[in-house]
Amino acid sequence: MIKKNQLKKVIEKAVNYSFKEGKLDEKSVLKLVKLFNKLPLADRLVYLKEYHRGLIRFLADRALMIETAVALDQSQVQKIRDHFSQEKEIWQVDVRSSTSLIGGVRVTIADVVFDQTVKSKILQVGQAIKG
Amino acid sequence: MEVFKQFGVQPILLAAQIVNFIVLLYLLKKLFYKPLLKVLEERKEKIAQSLKNAQEIEKRLLEIEDERDKKLKKAAVEAREILKDAGKQAADLIEEAQSRAEAQIKLSLKKNQEAMDRERDRLHQEIRNELAQMVVIGLEKVAAKIITKEDQHKIIEQNLKQL
Numbered sequence: 001m002i003k004k005n006q007l008k009k010v011i012e013k014a015v016n017y018s019f020k021e022g023k024l025d026e027k028s029v030l031k032l033v034k035l036f037n038k039l040p041l042a043d044r045l046v047y048l049k050e051y052h053r054g055l056i057r058f059l060a061d062r063a064l065m066i067e068t069a070v071a072l073d074q075s076q077v078q079k080i081r082d083h084f085s086q087e088k089e090i091w092q093v094d095v096r097s098s099t100s101l102i103g104g105v106r107v108t109i110a111d112v113v114f115d116q117t118v119k120s121k122i123l124q125v126g127q128a129i130k131g
Numbered sequence: 132m133e134v135f136k137q138f139g140v141q142p143i144l145l146a147a148q149i150v151n152f153i154v155l156l157y158l159l160k161k162l163f164y165k166p167l168l169k170v171l172e173e174r175k176e177k178i179a180q181s182l183k184n185a186q187e188i189e190k191r192l193l194e195i196e197d198e199r200d201k202k203l204k205k206a207a208v209e210a211r212e213i214l215k216d217a218g219k220q221a222a223d224l225i226e227e228a229q230s231r232a233e234a235q236i237k238l239s240l241k242k243n244q245e246a247m248d249r250e251r252d253r254l255h256q257e258i259r260n261e262l263a264q265m266v267v268i269g270l271e272k273v274a275a276k277i278i279t280k281e282d283q284h285k286i287i288e289q290n291l292k293q294l
Contacts, residue, residue, distance in 0.1 A: 070283045075260035076291060083294045102274045103286045116290040118278065122270045131256075 007050060015054040022091050024055070045082070061110040062091040069101045122130050 018028045036047045064084055066077060072095060081093055088109055104117035135142060278286075 002187070021182055022217075068283075068287060069288070070280060072287065076287065078293075079291055080294065096204070102271065103278050103283045105287050105290045116293065118274050119287065122267055122274065125270065126263040126267040130259050 007046070010047070011050045011054045015058050018055060019058065024059075029055075059091070062089050063094060063109070064090045064092065065094045065096065065108045067096045067098060067101060067106040067108075067117070069097070069099055069103050071095075071097050072105075080105075080107055088112075096109055 014032050018025060018032060020028065032051065035050070036044055036051065038044075039047060064081060066072065066080055072080075077093060077095055081090055084090060084107065090109070100119060102118035102122070104120075105114075106117050106120070107114040135145070
Protein backbone atom coordinates (compact mmCIF):
# COMPACT_ATOMS: atom_id res chain seq x y z
CA MET A 1 0.00 0.00 0.00
CA ILE A 2 1.47 3.31 -1.07
CA LYS A 3 1.33 6.12 1.45
CA LYS A 4 -0.08 9.29 -0.08
CA ASN A 5 2.43 11.64 1.55
CA GLN A 6 5.35 9.49 0.46
CA LEU A 7 4.01 9.32 -3.13
CA LYS A 8 3.48 13.08 -3.22
CA LYS A 9 7.02 13.79 -2.01
CA VAL A 10 8.60 11.34 -4.46
CA ILE A 11 6.61 12.70 -7.43
CA GLU A 12 7.41 16.30 -6.46
CA LYS A 13 11.13 15.50 -6.34
CA ALA A 14 10.96 13.53 -9.62
CA VAL A 15 9.14 16.34 -11.43
CA ASN A 16 11.60 18.98 -10.20
CA TYR A 17 14.48 16.73 -11.26
CA SER A 18 12.96 16.33 -14.76
CA PHE A 19 13.29 20.03 -15.66
CA LYS A 20 16.59 21.75 -16.18
CA GLU A 21 17.14 25.35 -17.28
CA GLY A 22 13.44 25.91 -17.98
CA LYS A 23 13.13 22.85 -20.19
CA LEU A 24 12.10 19.25 -19.91
CA ASP A 25 15.26 17.13 -19.67
CA GLU A 26 14.67 13.93 -21.63
CA LYS A 27 17.59 12.06 -20.05
CA SER A 28 16.31 12.76 -16.56
CA VAL A 29 12.82 11.66 -17.55
CA LEU A 30 14.05 8.36 -19.04
CA LYS A 31 16.19 7.74 -15.98
CA LEU A 32 13.20 8.26 -13.69
CA VAL A 33 10.95 6.07 -15.84
CA LYS A 34 13.54 3.27 -15.63
CA LEU A 35 13.63 3.75 -11.89
CA PHE A 36 9.84 3.54 -11.61
CA ASN A 37 9.84 0.43 -13.81
CA LYS A 38 11.82 -1.39 -11.16
CA LEU A 39 8.90 -1.09 -8.75
CA PRO A 40 6.25 -3.83 -8.37
CA LEU A 41 3.60 -3.65 -11.10
CA ALA A 42 0.82 -2.10 -8.99
CA ASP A 43 3.11 0.57 -7.52
CA ARG A 44 4.77 1.14 -10.89
CA LEU A 45 1.45 2.05 -12.55
CA VAL A 46 0.54 4.44 -9.78
CA TYR A 47 3.94 6.14 -9.77
CA LEU A 48 4.06 6.49 -13.56
CA LYS A 49 0.53 7.89 -13.70
CA GLU A 50 1.24 10.39 -10.95
CA TYR A 51 4.58 11.31 -12.50
CA HIS A 52 2.86 11.99 -15.84
CA ARG A 53 0.24 14.13 -14.11
CA GLY A 54 2.96 15.95 -12.19
CA LEU A 55 4.83 16.82 -15.38
CA ILE A 56 1.65 18.14 -17.04
CA ARG A 57 0.75 20.13 -13.92
CA PHE A 58 4.28 21.52 -13.67
CA LEU A 59 4.16 22.76 -17.26
CA ALA A 60 0.60 24.09 -16.89
CA ASP A 61 1.63 26.05 -13.80
CA ARG A 62 4.25 27.81 -15.90
CA ALA A 63 2.15 28.36 -19.02
CA LEU A 64 0.54 31.76 -19.49
CA MET A 65 -2.55 31.80 -21.66
CA ILE A 66 -3.77 35.11 -23.07
CA GLU A 67 -7.19 35.25 -24.70
CA THR A 68 -8.57 38.31 -26.51
CA ALA A 69 -11.22 39.17 -29.10
CA VAL A 70 -8.64 40.86 -31.34
CA ALA A 71 -5.01 40.03 -31.88
CA LEU A 72 -2.46 41.61 -29.51
CA ASP A 73 0.84 43.11 -30.58
CA GLN A 74 4.14 41.89 -29.14
CA SER A 75 4.50 44.77 -26.72
CA GLN A 76 1.10 44.05 -25.21
CA VAL A 77 1.94 40.35 -24.84
CA GLN A 78 5.28 41.25 -23.27
CA LYS A 79 3.63 43.63 -20.85
CA ILE A 80 1.26 40.93 -19.69
CA ARG A 81 4.09 38.40 -19.40
CA ASP A 82 6.23 40.81 -17.44
CA HIS A 83 3.41 41.51 -15.03
CA PHE A 84 2.61 37.86 -14.30
CA SER A 85 6.25 36.74 -14.20
CA GLN A 86 6.62 38.84 -11.06
CA GLU A 87 4.43 36.33 -9.23
CA LYS A 88 5.01 33.09 -11.17
CA GLU A 89 7.71 31.55 -13.26
CA ILE A 90 6.59 31.59 -16.92
CA TRP A 91 8.05 29.16 -19.45
CA GLN A 92 5.45 29.31 -22.15
CA VAL A 93 3.03 31.95 -23.46
CA ASP A 94 -0.02 30.89 -25.43
CA VAL A 95 -1.94 33.70 -27.14
CA ARG A 96 -5.40 32.94 -28.47
CA SER A 97 -7.94 35.09 -30.26
CA SER A 98 -11.68 34.43 -29.96
CA THR A 99 -14.52 36.70 -31.10
CA SER A 100 -16.81 35.04 -28.53
CA LEU A 101 -15.08 37.13 -25.85
CA ILE A 102 -16.54 40.27 -27.57
CA GLY A 103 -13.86 42.48 -26.07
CA GLY A 104 -11.20 42.75 -23.33
CA VAL A 105 -8.59 40.28 -22.22
CA ARG A 106 -8.49 37.07 -20.17
CA VAL A 107 -5.22 35.79 -18.74
CA THR A 108 -4.85 32.37 -17.15
CA ILE A 109 -1.82 31.00 -15.34
CA ALA A 110 -2.11 27.85 -13.27
CA ASP A 111 -5.23 28.34 -11.19
CA VAL A 112 -5.18 32.15 -11.40
CA VAL A 113 -7.58 33.80 -13.87
CA PHE A 114 -7.56 37.49 -14.67
CA ASP A 115 -10.77 37.96 -16.65
CA GLN A 116 -11.64 41.43 -17.93
CA THR A 117 -13.53 40.38 -21.05
CA VAL A 118 -16.86 41.91 -22.08
CA LYS A 119 -18.25 38.37 -22.18
CA SER A 120 -17.44 37.82 -18.48
CA LYS A 121 -18.96 41.21 -17.56
CA ILE A 122 -22.17 40.28 -19.37
CA LEU A 123 -22.19 36.89 -17.60
CA GLN A 124 -21.75 38.70 -14.27
CA VAL A 125 -24.85 40.77 -15.10
CA GLY A 126 -26.68 37.52 -15.84
CA GLN A 127 -25.53 36.04 -12.52
CA ALA A 128 -26.66 39.18 -10.69
CA ILE A 129 -30.13 38.85 -12.24
CA LYS A 130 -30.27 35.16 -11.28
CA GLY A 131 -29.40 36.14 -7.71
CA MET B 132 -139.82 -21.78 103.32
CA GLU B 133 -143.18 -20.13 103.51
CA VAL B 134 -142.26 -18.06 100.58
CA PHE B 135 -141.51 -21.22 98.51
CA LYS B 136 -144.89 -22.58 99.56
CA GLN B 137 -146.68 -19.33 98.61
CA PHE B 138 -145.10 -19.42 95.17
CA GLY B 139 -145.70 -23.19 94.76
CA VAL B 140 -142.07 -24.14 94.74
CA GLN B 141 -141.23 -27.53 96.07
CA PRO B 142 -137.78 -27.58 97.64
CA ILE B 143 -137.07 -31.12 96.71
CA LEU B 144 -137.91 -30.46 93.08
CA LEU B 145 -135.88 -27.28 93.23
CA ALA B 146 -132.94 -29.12 94.66
CA ALA B 147 -133.36 -31.78 92.03
CA GLN B 148 -133.59 -29.09 89.39
CA ILE B 149 -130.47 -27.48 90.74
CA VAL B 150 -128.63 -30.77 90.80
CA ASN B 151 -129.82 -31.46 87.26
CA PHE B 152 -128.72 -28.08 86.19
CA ILE B 153 -125.31 -28.50 87.78
CA VAL B 154 -124.88 -31.94 86.21
CA LEU B 155 -126.00 -30.55 82.86
CA LEU B 156 -123.71 -27.61 83.26
CA TYR B 157 -120.85 -29.93 84.12
CA LEU B 158 -121.61 -32.17 81.21
CA LEU B 159 -121.99 -29.30 78.84
CA LYS B 160 -118.77 -27.79 80.04
CA LYS B 161 -116.94 -31.05 79.81
CA LEU B 162 -118.34 -32.32 76.58
CA PHE B 163 -119.42 -29.29 74.62
CA TYR B 164 -118.09 -25.93 75.86
CA LYS B 165 -114.53 -27.04 76.33
CA PRO B 166 -113.97 -28.39 72.76
CA LEU B 167 -115.95 -25.48 71.41
CA LEU B 168 -113.88 -23.05 73.38
CA LYS B 169 -110.76 -24.89 72.30
CA VAL B 170 -111.84 -24.69 68.68
CA LEU B 171 -112.71 -21.03 69.16
CA GLU B 172 -109.36 -20.42 70.81
CA GLU B 173 -107.55 -22.15 67.98
CA ARG B 174 -109.59 -20.19 65.50
CA LYS B 175 -108.79 -17.00 67.37
CA GLU B 176 -105.11 -17.89 67.37
CA LYS B 177 -105.28 -18.66 63.68
CA ILE B 178 -107.00 -15.37 62.99
CA ALA B 179 -104.46 -13.57 65.17
CA GLN B 180 -101.65 -15.39 63.37
CA SER B 181 -103.25 -14.54 60.03
CA LEU B 182 -103.55 -10.93 61.07
CA LYS B 183 -100.00 -10.98 62.25
CA ASN B 184 -98.94 -12.56 58.97
CA ALA B 185 -100.99 -10.04 57.05
CA GLN B 186 -99.35 -7.28 59.02
CA GLU B 187 -95.94 -8.83 58.36
CA ILE B 188 -96.76 -9.14 54.67
CA GLU B 189 -98.03 -5.57 54.60
CA LYS B 190 -94.93 -4.43 56.41
CA ARG B 191 -92.79 -6.43 54.03
CA LEU B 192 -94.71 -5.04 51.08
CA LEU B 193 -94.16 -1.55 52.41
CA GLU B 194 -90.49 -2.30 52.87
CA ILE B 195 -90.29 -3.73 49.38
CA GLU B 196 -92.12 -0.72 48.00
CA ASP B 197 -89.85 1.56 49.96
CA GLU B 198 -86.82 -0.37 48.78
CA ARG B 199 -88.12 -0.25 45.23
CA ASP B 200 -88.66 3.50 45.52
CA LYS B 201 -85.16 3.88 46.87
CA LYS B 202 -83.77 1.74 44.09
CA LEU B 203 -85.75 3.66 41.52
CA LYS B 204 -84.51 6.95 42.94
CA LYS B 205 -80.97 5.60 43.00
CA ALA B 206 -81.37 4.31 39.44
CA ALA B 207 -82.74 7.68 38.39
CA VAL B 208 -79.77 9.43 40.01
CA GLU B 209 -77.40 6.96 38.39
CA ALA B 210 -79.16 7.39 35.06
CA ARG B 211 -78.83 11.16 35.41
CA GLU B 212 -75.15 10.72 36.30
CA ILE B 213 -74.65 8.39 33.35
CA LEU B 214 -76.42 10.80 31.05
CA LYS B 215 -74.39 13.66 32.48
CA ASP B 216 -71.15 11.66 32.03
CA ALA B 217 -72.20 10.58 28.56
CA GLY B 218 -72.96 14.19 27.69
CA LYS B 219 -69.60 15.28 29.06
CA GLN B 220 -67.80 12.47 27.26
CA ALA B 221 -69.63 13.33 24.06
CA ALA B 222 -68.69 16.98 24.50
CA ASP B 223 -65.07 15.99 25.19
CA LEU B 224 -65.04 13.73 22.14
CA ILE B 225 -66.52 16.47 19.97
CA GLU B 226 -64.02 18.97 21.35
CA GLU B 227 -61.13 16.56 20.78
CA ALA B 228 -62.34 15.79 17.26
CA GLN B 229 -62.66 19.51 16.59
CA SER B 230 -59.18 20.17 17.95
CA ARG B 231 -57.78 17.34 15.86
CA ALA B 232 -59.59 18.54 12.77
CA GLU B 233 -58.37 22.09 13.39
CA ALA B 234 -54.81 20.85 13.84
CA GLN B 235 -55.04 18.82 10.66
CA ILE B 236 -56.49 21.75 8.77
CA LYS B 237 -53.74 24.01 10.10
CA LEU B 238 -51.08 21.46 9.16
CA SER B 239 -52.61 21.02 5.75
CA LEU B 240 -52.79 24.77 5.25
CA LYS B 241 -49.20 25.13 6.39
CA LYS B 242 -48.06 22.40 4.01
CA ASN B 243 -50.03 23.94 1.18
CA GLN B 244 -48.57 27.35 1.99
CA GLU B 245 -45.07 25.90 2.06
CA ALA B 246 -45.65 24.08 -1.22
CA MET B 247 -47.02 27.29 -2.74
CA ASP B 248 -44.04 29.25 -1.42
CA ARG B 249 -41.66 26.69 -2.84
CA GLU B 250 -43.47 26.72 -6.16
CA ARG B 251 -43.51 30.53 -6.19
CA ASP B 252 -39.78 30.63 -5.37
CA ARG B 253 -39.10 28.05 -8.05
CA LEU B 254 -41.09 30.04 -10.59
CA HIS B 255 -39.34 33.26 -9.53
CA GLN B 256 -35.98 31.57 -9.92
CA GLU B 257 -37.01 30.13 -13.27
CA ILE B 258 -38.16 33.55 -14.46
CA ARG B 259 -34.93 35.11 -13.18
CA ASN B 260 -32.90 32.44 -14.99
CA GLU B 261 -34.86 32.93 -18.20
CA LEU B 262 -34.55 36.69 -17.89
CA ALA B 263 -30.82 36.46 -17.16
CA GLN B 264 -30.33 34.20 -20.16
CA MET B 265 -32.30 36.59 -22.38
CA VAL B 266 -30.36 39.59 -21.06
CA VAL B 267 -27.04 37.79 -21.58
CA ILE B 268 -27.95 36.78 -25.14
CA GLY B 269 -29.27 40.26 -25.90
CA LEU B 270 -26.27 42.04 -24.42
CA GLU B 271 -23.88 39.72 -26.24
CA LYS B 272 -25.57 40.41 -29.55
CA VAL B 273 -25.80 44.16 -28.97
CA ALA B 274 -22.21 44.37 -27.66
CA ALA B 275 -20.89 42.35 -30.59
CA LYS B 276 -22.60 44.78 -32.95
CA ILE B 277 -21.73 48.09 -31.30
CA ILE B 278 -18.15 47.37 -30.17
CA THR B 279 -15.80 48.20 -33.00
CA LYS B 280 -12.20 47.06 -33.43
CA GLU B 281 -11.08 50.42 -32.17
CA ASP B 282 -13.23 50.00 -29.06
CA GLN B 283 -11.77 46.54 -28.49
CA HIS B 284 -8.20 47.90 -28.61
CA LYS B 285 -9.20 50.64 -26.17
CA ILE B 286 -10.70 48.06 -23.83
CA ILE B 287 -7.54 45.97 -24.00
CA GLU B 288 -5.42 49.01 -23.24
CA GLN B 289 -7.61 49.78 -20.25
CA ASN B 290 -7.32 46.18 -19.09
CA LEU B 291 -3.55 46.31 -19.38
CA LYS B 292 -3.50 49.48 -17.31
CA GLN B 293 -5.43 47.64 -14.62
CA LEU B 294 -2.73 44.99 -14.35
